[in-house]
Amino acid sequence: MTKMSTTAETWFYNEPENQAYLISERLNATFWQARAVDVYWKVIRTEPPYLAHGYRGEEIIEMEWAPREWLALRAPASADAERLADIVSKRVLAFPATFTYVTPEGQRVYEWHRGDAAKRWNELQGRYEVSQLKRLR
Numbered sequence: 529m530t531k532m533s534t535t536a537e538t539w540f541y542n543e544p545e546n547q548a549y550l551i552s553e554r555l556n557a558t559f560w561q562a563r564a565v566d567v568y569w570k571v572i573r574t575e576p577p578y579l580a581h582g583y584r585g586e587e588i589i590e591m592e593w594a595p596r597e598w599l600a601l602r603a604p605a606s607a608d609a610e611r612l613a614d615i616v617s618k619r620v621l622a623f624p625a626t627f628t629y630v631t632p633e634g635q636r637v638y639e640w641h642r643g644d645a646a647k648r649w650n651e652l653q654g655r656y657e658v659s660q661l662k663r664l665r
Contacts, residue, residue, distance in 0.1 A: 534561045536620050539578075543595045546574045555580055555591075562619035564612060590635075598648070599640045602631070609636040616640070627652070629661040638664075 534557040538544060544551045548571040555569035559582075566584050569591070573579035582589035587607045593599035601616060603609035616638070617624045626641040629652060641648060652658050 534558055536622075540593060540595055540599060540621060543576075544578070548572075548574050551578065552580070558620055559615070562615050564615045564619075567612070597642060598645075601638045602635045603637075605634040605636065607636070609638065613638040624665045626665055627661065627663045629658045632657045632659075 534554075536558055539551055539554045539558070544554065551571040551574065552569055555571070559565075559567055559569065567582040567589060568584075569580045569582050571578065571580045577592050577594045580591045582591060584607065587604055589604075589607060589609075589612065590602040591599065592602075599616070599621065601609070601613060603612065613625055613628070617640070621640055623640065623642070625638045626645045627649065628636065628638045630636055639645075639648070649663065652661055
């Protein structure tokens, strides 16, 4: 029997099953419980790194993650990415974002990393197309 839960434990802190519908349901339940009810999540890739699109009106937000390792949230310039990142930090993953930056397409990106993120930080610093790179913790 598959247990449905409303926490990130079932899709971030543990490997989720490879069924888009079940992972989507877990994401939506997690975010809705965290009071991010204005986003509907749909899983696009069902193997690591997982990829989900969040639909909020005309905006599409991307969330990509490798369970137990990292999560990236990419939002268009028009979205309130800071608010959503705050919800992910405080109510979904329960640890703060590691850093943020802007892509050449204007997307605001927040990344969360468990453990040492120095390698990723150095990689981002060396990419000329990344702007407004900021370490958050």
